[in-house]
Amino acid sequence: MIERLRRNSELSLILLGAVIVGGAYTLASLGTTASIPANIGPFLAVVVGLFIAAHIAVRRLAPGADGMLLPLAGLLNGIGYVFIARLDKNLAGLQATWTAVGIVAFIVTLAVVRRPRTLERYRYTFLLIGAGLLMLPLVPGVGRTINGAKIWVSLGPVNFQPGEFAKVALAIFFAAYLVERRELLAMASWPHFRPVLPDPKFLGPIILAWGLSLVVMTAEKDLGSSLLFFALFIVMLWVATEKSAYLGVGGVLFAIGAFFSWSTFSHVKDRVTVWTNPWADASDKGFQIIQGWYALAWGGIAGRGLGLGTPTRIPEVQNDFIFAAIGEELGLIGGTAILIAYLLMIGAGLRIAMRAEASFDKLLATGLTTLIGLQTFIIIAGVTRVLPLTGVTLPFVSYGGSSLVANYVLLALLMRISDESHRREMRQGRAGTAVGAPA
DSSP: OHHHHHHHHHHHHHHHHHHHHHHHHHHHHHHHHSSOOTTHHHHHHHHHHHHHHHHHHHHHHOTTSOSSHHHHHHHHHHHHHHHHHHHOHHHHHHHHHHHHHHHHHHHHHHHHOSSGGGGGGGHHHHHHHHHHHHHGGGSTTTEEEETTEEEEEEETTEEEOHHHHHHHHHHHHHHHHHHHHHHHHHOOOBSTTSOOBOOGGGGHHHHHHHHHHHHHHHTSOOHHHHHHHHHHHHHHHHHHHOOTHHHHHHHHHHHHHHHHHHHHOHHHHHHHHHHHOGGGGTTTTTHHHHHHHHHHHHHTTTOSOTTTSOGGGSTTTTTTTHHHHHHHHHHHHHHHHHHHHHHHHHHHHHHHHHHOOSHHHHHHHHHHHHHHHHHHHHHHHHHTTSSOOOOOOOTTTSSOHHHHHHHHHHHHHHHHHHHHHHHHHHHHHHHHHHHHSOO
């Protein structure tokens, strides 16, 4: 009964999201060309068809999974597509293709991963996969530098960012490793005069995570992914051991690495300089962030209207600065609605983590949710100048096939953990009923 209610609610929310996306697509076309788009029918059919296919897969493969995650992802994905189509029709076609690939990856992940704990046995395999993917852009002849960051890989006609998939693999490894070693990591035995941390020999993974983050920051010039990977491990370590000392140690390590990078590498220094004073080079390095501010300011409370803004003046607006485009045309109200959608998604992920019984499931759900939350915070904080601007994407919204596919895999893993928790609760309920039944 609960499963049917969840799936019916999910279907209703998907259809509601399709109506919102279809309306936004129509309004964007009216604002741009003063005409209703001729392809509105096929557009809605494709949107509804893709997410109905995902819904059917969930109904069959994970019927007890949370009913909020897929509709929220579909809504964010749809709104992102509307803005990408409004900015560049060619990119819109590619984004539609990647959305279809992402939905296929979502369904395949649900079909292949039937029990989350089977992933735990392959912890070191996922470590090798994650580290290998992170280092892949540094391989001569394969890696590509685009917009100053060496985070791309070209295999024939296909270009992708392996780091987007590395984050999922490393989250699985971190969860499995911490389940295995969390008691040792929680024991304070060093330094001897005032123990606050475990024996240094157990801190190897922290040093490894720190080293990987420095490599990504310095060699690949990717500040956002560097912060994301290291913060992911520190948060999971803190949750696993319940020792706040790790937050302090992690902060100190990252501060040391950041200062070293700032003092040694010019590209890191440039990012910090633009962050502290973009007006110092307003026509070049600070141009993007200044134009993003203007866009948000012009949006005001209610926005200039879909299709009525001028977001194309912002360089790479479809990637790093799509939130600024949303803020200009939908205003503070629209930007807040996007943030609320992310908060609902993060809340659903944390609820899944709390309900999970197995330690691995808890930590993996926490890590995957942390990835969504941190990535959202890092890019929006960069647009609004709370943090230095980085190259991460806004999950499900920004243009980018690698990010979209990886996030749908992440979503499927969260829903698998949710379904596993539901099935356990149902088994316990039936066992309790059998025990309490009269003889």
